[in-house]
Amino acid sequence: MTYAVLSAVLLLVAAAVAAASARRPRFAHRMACSAAAAAVLCILTAVFDNLMIAADLYRYPAEHLSGWRIGLAPLEDFAYPICVAFLVPSVWVLTERRAA
Template sequence: MTYWLLNAGFLAVVAIVAILAGLRARRVPGGAPRWLAATALALAAVLLLTVVFDNVLVGVGIVDYGARGKSGVSIGLAPVEDFAYALAAAIGLPSLWVLLGREHR
């Protein structure tokens, strides 16, 4: 099993949650742009931190992915597959916030 195959299931769930959140955010005046801005800001911050810290973890040898299951594409020393959890968190958490929050009228 490759890392991308493993990530695909989690990312599919996050995509469904994000679509539902987007639909709900559209019902509130100005809700969709706020949700998109919050998601973009979270995504930028989390991906930046992931780039820095994943490269440190791989560089000092704390984490080793081995060759099997990787795509071979890396950002620095970290394989791109390792960024899937950051992507899922940065999109999924603001989406859950919208879905689980109360509606303002």
């Protein structure tokens, strides 16, 4: 399995869970905050992944990558912070108890 396929599956799961939380209060606000958090996390990922790859702390097998990069960081690395930014708040809202 390639990193692109794994990233696509994770993004689809995050999108499905976020969509499932659409009927909960303040959905638009939550999604706007998640988008802002995703942007910050992607910037941090770009900076620190590039530093770690440049320091040769880890490598990716080329045959599992799409070939697209932001600096030295493969594009697939950016799916994880995006998933976290949308998935965590959505799961939180879906699992919290509603006020009586």
